[in-house]
Amino acid sequence: MPLKRYSVFAVAREALRFHTGWERAWRSPEPKKKYDVVIVGAGGHGLATAYWLGKNHGIRNVAVIEKGWLGGGNTGRNTTIIRSNYLQDPSAAIYEKSRSLYETMSQDVNYNIMFSPRGVMMLAQTQHEVRGFQRTAHANALQGVATEYVGPDRVKELCPIINIDGPRYPVLGALWQARGGTARHDAVAWGYARACSDMGMDIIQQCEVTAIRRENGKVAGVSTTKGEIDCAKLGIVVAGHSGVLAEMAGFRLPLESVALQALVSEPIKPCMDVVVMANTVHGYMSQSDKGEMVIGGGADGYNNYTQRGSFHHIEETVRALIETFPMISRLKMLRQWGGIVDMTGDRSPIISKTPLENCFVNCGWGTGGFKAIPGSGWAMAELMAQGEPGPLAAAFTMNRFREGRFIDESVAAGVAH
Amino acid sequence: MLTLTCPCCNIACDETELHPGGQAHVSRAGPDSGDDAFEQYLFLRKNPRGVHFERWRHAMGCGKWFHAARCTVTLEVFGTYSAQTLEPPQDILDAIAARRPDWQGFA
Numbered sequence: 001m002p003l004k005r006y007s008v009f010a011v012a013r014e015a016l017r018f019h020t021g022w023e024r025a026w027r028s029p030e031p032k033k034k035y036d037v038v039i040v041g042a043g044g045h046g047l048a049t050a051y052w053l054g055k056n057h058g059i060r061n062v063a064v065i066e067k068g069w070l071g072g073g074n075t076g077r078n079t080t081i082i083r084s085n086y087l088q089d090p091s092a093a094i095y096e097k098s099r100s101l102y103e104t105m106s107q108d109v110n111y112n113i114m115f116s117p118r119g120v121m122m123l124a125q126t127q128h129e130v131r132g133f134q135r136t137a138h139a140n141a142l143q144g145v146a147t148e149y150v151g152p153d154r155v156k157e158l159c160p161i162i163n164i165d166g167p168r169y170p171v172l173g174a175l176w177q178a179r180g181g182t183a184r185h186d187a188v189a190w191g192y193a194r195a196c197s198d199m200g201m202d203i204i205q206q207c208e209v210t211a212i213r214r215e216n217g218k219v220a221g222v223s224t225t226k227g228e229i230d231c232a233k234l235g236i237v238v239a240g241h242s243g244v245l246a247e248m249a250g251f252r253l254p255l256e257s258v259a260l261q262a263l264v265s266e267p268i269k270p271c272m273d274v275v276v277m278a279n280t281v282h283g284y285m286s287q288s289d290k291g292e293m294v295i296g297g298g299a300d301g302y303n304n305y306t307q308r309g310s311f312h313h314i315e316e317t318v319r320a321l322i323e324t325f326p327m328i329s330r331l332k333m334l335r336q337w338g339g340i341v342d343m344t345g346d347r348s349p350i351i352s353k354t355p356l357e358n359c360f361v362n363c364g365w366g367t368g369g370f371k372a373i374p375g376s377g378w379a380m381a382e383l384m385a386q387g388e389p390g391p392l393a394a395a396f397t398m399n400r401f402r403e404g405r406f407i408d409e410s411v412a413a414g415v416a417h
Numbered sequence: 418m419l420t421l422t423c424p425c426c427n428i429a430c431d432e433t434e435l436h437p438g439g440q441a442h443v444s445r446a447g448p449d450s451g452d453d454a455f456e457q458y459l460f461l462r463k464n465p466r467g468v469h470f471e472r473w474r475h476a477m478g479c480g481k482w483f484h485a486a487r488c489t490v491t492l493e494v495f496g497t498y499s500a501q502t503l504e505p506p507q508d509i510l511d512a513i514a515a516r517r518p519d520w521q522g523f524a
Contacts (some may be wrong), residue, residue, distance in 0.1 A: 243464035254460040256439075257489075301437040302419075303489045305466050311418060312433050345460050402456040 003198045005110050025190060026197035031204050031229050035063045037384060038222060038231035040209050040245060042066035043075040044185075045362055045369065046237035047192035047203075048377020049384065051109070054199040056378070057385035062201040063231075064193075065224060067208040071189025074239050077307075077339035078370040079262050079284065079296040081275050083120040083180035085147045087136045088407045090395035091348060092143040097392060098375025102183060105374060111191030113183045114289065118273050120180030121150075121158060123324070125169035125280040133175035147177045159274050166323050169280055182275060182286055188373055212248040218357040219249070234359045235384055240305065240340025242363035251355045254401045255342045255364050259309035260299040261317075263336040265328065267291030281320030285328075293328060295321060299341060299367055309338040341366050346400075348407035351379050351393040360384050361398065421473060424497045425481040438472030441484045442504055442523075466490055468513055468520050470505055473497075486513060 004010065004023060014021050037053060039046045042064045053059040066072075082102055084095035106112050124130045137149040152164045155174045164171035193203050204226065211223040212234065221230035236245045240257045267290050277284035282298045297317025300309050314336060322329045344350060344364040349372070351362050362380040365372060375392065382390035389397070395407055419432040439462065446458035463469065469489050474482050484502070486495040486509050495516060496509045505523055513520055 241466070244466050252461050253464075254456075254462075256462050256464045257466075302471060303464060303469055304492070305489045306492060310432060401460040402452050 025194045029202045034230040036061040037233045039064045039235040041238040042070045043073045044373035045376050048373050049380040050196045051192045052378045052381035065204045065207045074339040075189045080182040080185045082371040085177045094375045094392045096145050098372045101374035109191040109195040113187040115183040117181040119178045120275040122175040122277045124173040150176045219359040237362045249356050255344045258299045259304040259338040260341045261309040261338045262296040264292040265331040283317040283320040307338045346406040346408045347410035350398045351396045352398040423475040424483050426479040434477040436474040436476040441470040441472045
């Protein structure tokens with residue numbers, strides 16, 4: 001039975017009957033014996049893949065299975081920044097597709113994801129960064145991504161709380177993407193989950209994959225803590241644990257899992273209506289709708305699956321941000337957490353066929369996956385439905401390292417992004 | 418905070434004193450190797466959920482490289498040892514086997 005639509009009329013109707021008529025946002029069925037497509041991982045990327053499989057390709061006999069709870073991995077742990085100002089063409093294409101899909105997502109899935117295109121500013125604090133961002137702005141112009149390089153006066157105008165005359169790293173300019181912004185991260189997962197459930201797909205939480213069954217070099221199904229599930233096609237979309245799933249499927253992925261942390265301050269009155277990223281000093285900050293300052297920094301340097309990172313990274317991030325925003329120096333920090341991110345050698349993702357036939361991976365988003373959720377799902381759905389990558393995913397194969405065709409955003413960004 | 422004992426100078430170091438160097442015991446592909454071997458050598462790192470062998474450098478101390486055996490799930494350290502070896506020494510393997518009876522062994 002299709003779910004009731006959310007609308008202003010629904011709110012009015014429920015107000016009149018003491019909110020007794022709201023139904024659960026999505027169904028939680030027991031798994032069936034067999035599906036056309038099984039997607040492992042009900043985070044943003046996995047759910048977006050399922051959503052576009054149904055929406056663009058008419059494949060609706062789909063299960064999305066999740067070890068923990070829906071959106072409880074990196075989807076619930078990021079700093080919600082959305083931007084597409086990448087240097088390399090394949091990156092700009094997929095991130096810009098994603099950003100543009102975010103603009104209409106609330107209407108598409110009938111769920112308010114609170115997309116806020118408030119603008120993203122990446123500070124240039126060294127001469128090297130000035131030249132780098134000017135180059136990126138030119139590249140973006142060619143790619144059709146609206147960005148501009150702005151000087152320090154404009155930076156101060158856009159974000160008055162910035163100290164542009166810092167002693168170590170004065171602000172020399174910034175790469176400004178006015179259409180970038182933030183969105184409510186949980187709502188992205190919940191909105192896709194609801195839309196998938198509405199299309200008849202099964203979202204199965206608390207269901208861990210323990211083995212991937214293979215027959216004659218093809219995928220046959222998965223063994224889970226809720227029993228055996230057969231599938232014709234399998235999508236592995238599990239971010240930090242991609243390496244573990246790949247091992248079950250019998251191949252190795254060119255990525256390593258490390259911890260990336262974020263933290264939020266106590267809520268304060270509105271003081272900052274843009275997202276600011278300071279890559280040289282390694283910190284980024286925005287203000288949530290609740291008033292908390294949302295802060296992210298660098299990733300740890302060693303392999304880790306614990307979902308908590310090293311304290312000294314927080315210290316470095318906060319130190320850098322206090323220098324950039326002196327007014328936050330007396331804020332108390334409320335919460336800190338970590339997520340396990342899967343880093344590739346060129347800091348670009350993998351959306352690819354694998355050595356196991358009918359098994360596909362979408363991983364390697366590293367420190368910047370949230371912004372890519374709708375576009376990543378779009379490209380992954382195309383790959384899974386057709387068996388071959390479409391134009392968005394074509395460059396992101398897992399074999400690109402062997403073939404030397406890197407999409408080198410690590411050099412382009414010079415920093416985790 | 419992660420604490421490793423540098424086997425070169427026998428000092429217990431906080432991780433702020435150290436620099437991580439990635440997977441240990443990676444053997445270099447020779448000039449006649451094919452693409453597969455080079456991919457293996459350059460990009461396909463082990464990424465285990467569990468026992469892992471790593472290179473670390475005592476950057477803010479003696480400056481020497483050494484190896485550590487560590488669990489990536491609990492951050493437990495099984496031991497550190499000299500970098501001048503192609504595979505982990507027996508006492509490290511024994512220490513891991515004692516703590517992780519199900520461990521498949523170094524391969």
